[in-house]
Amino acid sequence: MVQVSMTVNGRASSGEVEGRTLLSSFLRDDLSLTGTHVGCDTSQCGACVVHVNGEAIKACTMLAAEADGAEVTTIEGMANADGSLNVIQQAFQDHHGLQCGFCTPGMVMSAAALLKENPEPSETEVRDYLEGNLCRCTGYHNIVKAIMAASGQDVSSIAAE
Amino acid sequence: MYNFDVERPGTVADAAAAMGREDAQALGGGQTLIPTLKQRLASPSVLVSLTGIAEMAGVCTTDDGQVAIGGATTHGAVARDAASLYPGLAGLASHIGDPAVRNRGTIGGSLANNDPSACYPAAALGSGATIITNTRSIAADDYFQGMFTTALEEGEIITEVRFPVPEVSDYQKFVQPASRFALVGVFVAKYAGGVRVAVTGASNDGVFRWSEAEAALSSDFSADAVKGLSLSGDNMISDLHGTGAYRAHLVGVMTGRAVTNAA
Ligand SMILES: Cc1cc2nc3c(=O)[nH]c(=O)nc-3n(C[C@H](O)[C@H](O)[C@H](O)COP(=O)(O)OP(=O)(O)OC[C@H]3O[C@@H](n4cnc5c(N)ncnc54)[C@H](O)[C@@H]3O)c2cc1C
Numbered sequence: 111m112v113q114v115s116m117t118v119n120g121r122a123s124s125g126e127v128e129g130r131t132l133l134s135s136f137l138r139d140d141l142s143l144t145g146t147h148v149g150c151d152t153s154q155c156g157a158c159v160v161h162v163n164g165e166a167i168k169a170c171t172m173l174a175a176e177a178d179g180a181e182v183t184t185i186e187g188m189a190n191a192d193g194s195l196n197v198i199q200q201a202f203q204d205h206h207g208l209q210c211g212f213c214t215p216g217m218v219m220s221a222a223a224l225l226k227e228n229p230e231p232s233e234t235e236v237r238d239y240l241e242g243n244l245c246r247c248t249g250y251h252n253i254v255k256a257i258m259a260a261s262g263q264d265v266s267s268i269a270a271e
Numbered sequence: 272m273y274n275f276d277v278e279r280p281g282t283v284a285d286a287a288a289a290m291g292r293e294d295a296q297a298l299g300g301g302q303t304l305i306p307t308l309k310q311r312l313a314s315p316s317v318l319v320s321l322t323g324i325a326e327m328a329g330v331c332t333t334d335d336g337q338v339a340i341g342g343a344t345t346h347g348a349v350a351r352d353a354a355s356l357y358p359g360l361a362g363l364a365s366h367i368g369d370p371a372v373r374n375r376g377t378i379g380g381s382l383a384n385n386d387p388s389a390c391y392p393a394a395a396l397g398s399g400a401t402i403i404t405n406t407r408s409i410a411a412d413d414y415f416q417g418m419f420t421t422a423l424e425e426g427e428i429i430t431e432v433r434f435p436v437p438e439v440s441d442y443q444k445f446v447q448p449a450s451r452f453a454l455v456g457v458f459v460a461k462y463a464g465g466v467r468v469a470v471t472g473a474s475n476d477g478v479f480r481w482s483e484a485e486a487a488l489s490s491d492f493s494a495d496a497v498k499g500l501s502l503s504g505d506n507m508i509s510d511l512h513g514t515g516a517y518r519a520h521l522v523g524v525m526t527g528r529a530v531t532n533a534a
Pocket residue numbers: 152153154242296297298299300301302303304305321342343366367368369372375376377378379380381383384386388389390391427428429430450451452453
């Protein structure tokens with residue numbers, strides 16, 4: 111067992127983990143932050159995306175031991191300080207960017223990383239950036255629309271489908 | 272996953288020492304190794320994490336004008352930091368997997384793994400790169416030895432990769448949409464001394480140089496120069512995504528596109 115300490119959503123968090131403990135397991139099982147979802151065993155679905163030191167990564171494909179000392183942000187850290195939905199989350203609600211919601215935490219974390227890098231992405235850029243985030247419900251259209259809207263762009267010409 | 276210890280050395284020397292432990296294995300970005308461990312296809316007793324070694328990360332130019340990339344440099348960092356130094360290589364890195372994979376996966380891990388459909392092997396072979404390890408330098412032409420097989424010895428660590436910079440270059444990848452690896456990928460690089468063409472995703476023997484196309488392009492660097500050439504599909508990968516003959520045909524098409532894009 112190894113001792114790990116990291117800052118998660120601004121709070122100092124530590125625990126004892128095995129070498130094989132994934133960051134996703136540490137967040138979900140040790141810190142009870144179950145918003146980070148695990149949808150596959152092959153590193154392909156993106157439901158587990160969190161930010162480590164400001165970069166989007168798949169928490170199912172990083173060892174908790176490797177995140178020792180890191181700053182981690184999960185979906186639980188995304189809401190505004192008063193608990194209201196942040197601009198990306200609100201846009202997902204307004205534009206029906208989710209159905210079952212399983213992929214949504216990863217989608218929101220990827221969207222936040224994209225908008226930090228590229229504050230006004232084109233539709234193609236949004237779709238490219240979401241290559242590693244799979245959604246089985248929405249057909250992506252309203253997810254893309256929500257992210258465009260969250261970036262402050264007019265989405266009225268993007269037809270709802 | 273079976274359990275293992277994790278070591279996080281801060282220097283290449285400490286990493287090399289840790290690799291001396293019984294059943295030790297290097298851990299780069301983990302984007303291939305961690306899914307493999309989940310399937311219990313490997314059972315190391317200790318993983319030696321290379322991503323905390325500062326001397327193995329980053330992109331720079333050597334005194335003789337080559338682009339040197341640390342073995343633990345992520346695809347995302349290469350896409351960003353090599354963009355002005357070697358655009359063809361940075362472009363290739365920027366299309367590996369997805370953004371989260373690129374934030375973790377490393378050049379050393381990709382070259383050590385030598386997946387027959389991976390992108391970096393095409394750039395390394397197509398540039399005549401040098402793979403530098405903790406013990407020696409290996410020319411790309413000697414390094415790739417077939418699917419998932421390389422010249423690396425047990426415990427050897429890729430610390431750096433050096434790329435001679437071509438006049439023009441381009442990588443064209445026909446994406447296998449489910450995995451986002453290359454169904455066929457072709458890297459074309461034009462040097463003063465001639466053109467190199469390296470093909471990934473196609474052959475049962477892994478990445479290879481297409482020498483007929485190299486000869487044709489060295490005398491006439493145009494898509495037309497490769498139009499008449501054809502490859503046999505006999506030793507090409509044949510799976511549900513495409514037959515060997517289909518892949519062989521795609522190699523020609525992607526080579527032509529790469530030349531057009533590079534010129
Ligand atoms: C969803 C997804 C999509 C992907 N798409 C693509 C794609 O389009 N194109 C592509 O090329 N790749 C793709 N990959 C693979 C990705 O590029 C991996 O990052 C890469 O193959 C392995 O690099 P790594 O640093 O993650 O290595 P790891 O997974 O950590 O290690 C892989 C192997 O290399 C060894 N190793 C690692 N680093 C070193 C080193 N410095 N020296 C010696 N041995 C070392 C390890 O022991 C292991 O055997 C994809 C992966 C995923 C999960």
